[in-house]
Amino acid sequence: MGHIEQDNGHPVQQILRFHFTDRVNVANKENWCNVTSLIRASAQGAYYRDLSLDKRIRFVHDFLLARVWYIAQIFPLTSDSMRQINTTITWFIWHGEIFRVALSTLQRERYAGGWDLVNIWVKSRALFIYSLQAQGRHERSFMGASLKSWNIHTGADNPPYLNLIPTMLGYLREYMTAVAYIRHRDNTESDTAYKKRLYTSLKELFHVHNAQQMMQITRLWPNAGWESIWRNLQVAPVSGLDKATWYKVIHDIFPTNVRLHRIKMSPTDTCKDCSCKDSIGHHLTKCVEGPTTWGWTKIIIVRILHTTTANIPDEWLVCPQISLWPPQCHRAVL
Secondary structure, eight states, X not given: OEEEEEETTEEEEEETTEEHHHHHHHHHHHHHXXXXXHHHHHHHHHTTSOOOHHHHHHHIIIIITHXXXXXXXXXXXXXXXXXXXXXXXXXXXXXXXXXXXXXXHHTSOGGGTSOOOOOHHHHHHHHHHHHHHHHHTOTTSHHHHHHHHTTOTTOOOSSOOGGGSOTTOHHHHHXXXXXXXXXXXXXXXXXXXXXXXXXXXHHHHHHHHSOOOOOHHHHHSTTSOHHHHHHHHHHSSSOHHHHHHHHHHHHTOSOOHHHHHHTTSSSOSBOSSSSSBOOHHHHHHTSTTHHHHHHHHHHHHHHHHTOOGGGSOGGXXXXXXXXXXXXXXXXXXX
């Protein structure tokens, strides 16, 4: 019923006289189309849940993308499906908020201004490569014969010579492109360690080919100590909700009148309760209950640091670039 023919010395599988490669390409598109539809439906069903930013990202990791990781081990992720999934995730995470940070910013590490959101394209390729290599270890399988025939069963030359493989075998071309820049696995490396190395290596390659742009907030304040700011945000002994709120404050993505007026969504840039500029700093320290709350907080910090209120700048709330000793004192202030 099924057999493997040789085309110029390379295996081409036919089942009931149908070329297997053609059917795989069709199945690839159909499965990813189905997955993107299911993800969109799941996101719509959970959209109105009362979830903070950190909880929404957790929901994306634990539930929305579960089907992606399963299918990615069978079929390579298509660029069109990736765009649709990224669009759905962005829509779900930000929940209609006017100002937001880019998806690429959320995909940064937490200590670099992001929230460790998984890079779907990179992880999907890592899972697909791992699955392909696992199948290729069986010499009698069609995949094992294919990898050995194209001489990529132990890796690929750097740089890869893609013209060696026909365009119809797109999945092998993707595999060859990736493994050419990744050190081959040895017998002492565990499955978990190898998967992590695959993801890390592919992520670095992704950033090389897609230059990571500077975040908007770092362009606005280039002289701020951003390394200590992001570290302080993550080590602060507060809840995930509080960290997510502080994250938005630091990135300056709350819809204040200053920002809304700039994009013609507010007739004025002043506060509705006073005549001052309506900024985040103004809300936190100058208006309504802000002076009382911040004044009380400063008194507590003064007692901890044995200093005066003049040495506690208001900027600590929106730009916490502080470094105190000992660590217990530092965490108490945060």
